[in-house]
Amino acid sequence: MKIKVCIHAVIGMSLLCSAGVASAQAYPNKPITLIAPFAPGASADGVARLIARQLSQSLGQTVIVENRAGAGGTTGLIALAHAKPDGYTLGIGATGAISVNRHLPDAAPLNPDTQLSAVSKVADIPLVLVASGKSGLKSLKEVITASHQPGGLSYGTSGQFTSHHLAGELFASQAKADMVSVAYRGSAPALTDVMAGQIPLAIVDLTSAIGAIKAGKVTALAVTGARRALDAPTVPTIAESGFPEYSAGGWLGVFAPAKTPDDIVNKVSSQLKTILADPKVKSEFSTLAVEPAYLGPKEFSAYINEETQKWGGVVKAVGAM
Template sequence: MSENKCGIVRRSLNQALLSLAALALTGLTEVTGLSGLTAQAQPASPYPSKPIKLVIGYSAGGPTDLIGRYMAHGMEQILGQPMIVENKPGGGSNIASEQVARAAPDGYTLFVGTISNATNMSVYDNMRYDTMKDFVHVTHFMSSPSVLVVNAAVPIYNLKELIAYAKANPGKLTYATTGTGGSTHFAGELLKLRTGIDVLHVPYKGASPAITDIMAGNVSMGFMTAAGLVPSIQSGKLRAIAVAGVKRLPQLPNVPTVEEEGIPDFEVSSWNGLFAPAGTPPAIVQKLSQAALTVLARPETQAQFAEDSAFVAGGSPEDFRKYVAAEIAKWAAVAKAANIKLN
């Protein structure tokens, strides 16, 4: 074979080898790309795909627990997965709050936040969670205004008479609360700050003993959450002086609000709603919010809440976030002025 022919053969072989290599590389790239597309096309498991845990920072049977269980029952029917309630009381709900704040932000560990998550920010030192930074505020469930009540034997029938009596007899009146640093304590201190009266704080361990001692006459008065209080008022064992809400209670139509009695912008409501750990994906937050709003919109829900002297709240996650932020700011000012602190 001539030298020219040999060169032509070698060049042809080289070109053939290069073409085969390019073809192989192209095929490999296409296969790899196809595999990548296939992996991307596989959807993640739809939420929720397993049971959801709802943590409540109070004992079973209390108002927060009852509302939380009611909402869990309604929401699980919509979401298609069980919502399992876990009661974790202690530390004014701080133990449960911290647990959920540190949970994975995947929508499977949720929390019933309350007014305590606003007041605790001001009264406890060295808090290990931040109510605004460590949570997404999903849906505002309800609010129940405090009602100022007196023992039926006390000769006071309205707020103006109470303020006049307290100023004429400084230190003589006492007010019961469900405990230092709670919403009923803040209500009493807010009244003192806004009116300049001098009344003595008597803290109890919960609402039941506080209400019992007001009825027995061992304590003059107290702000108590309306839920569960109305029957004692209607029976005449307690006299309602004013409602610390934005409007009158349907169950107590003749009892004016504190604002109607001359003290503007006086609202002390026990509230709760759904919290999720910060970083929970917006799509999951929206799905939870829509499920909660659907339950809240049902006539039977509104009837049940009204029976417990509570108002349905609702609104968007952003609405709830703004409400919680305003509550924290309001009670921080009261805590500072009244020097309310807990270790």
């Protein structure tokens, strides 16, 4: 009897393993929906459409982009969390919706840790600190000195608790600078006021600022990421400018509903790794002023944990918690 039980157990395990291999081989056998929680036309939406087109080719099935904007990128991810975990609904998540919004008192009902599966990080979104020509500010050292004047130094952002705003708060904390954020509805209006001299500084995405920087309408003081931006290689990082522990910026990743089978997650992630290494894809990313940045499921999950802890501390220091 014991021998029969053992034989049955071995057969059962073999069937389970075969089923797992079969599911990976069979996937996908119908169209996939990629939820983009952004408005059509945004650079992040452009990334979603580029990823969808490339995945369609590599997986041999149509990948359809479905825009579901709202709640700072959270609305679409809530829809993703409630989708069937079979790999046929994926979504794009950004820094705010994944690592920042959960720390806010009026956060939407989404817990990325338990409701989503991280598939791959796909892109970094460079942010840049720019100064008005009328401000006379030419370096971070001058910014810090000017911030110690009565009233501090104001800087524009794309909105309260966006990655732009929190990048500024993190810098102010590390530099012991007195800086006051001014929330705008996006990078474009903040940049407009900097060019007009209405505010001395702004932290904006490089997508919005690169034209004004090249035209000499604003001065790029530093980028906020861990490395120099590909589209602005002469602009130093804040870390290079005397704050080695500093790193901030936006990022985008692909997610699936929680409990999506590992073999499916790994298959999609493997395809994305190949896609992001393609020179033609890198060139297309550059036109969107974002940079390909691949991390696999485990590495991406660890990265999200680090980002969540970091931004939670900044949000708390700002006083939102």
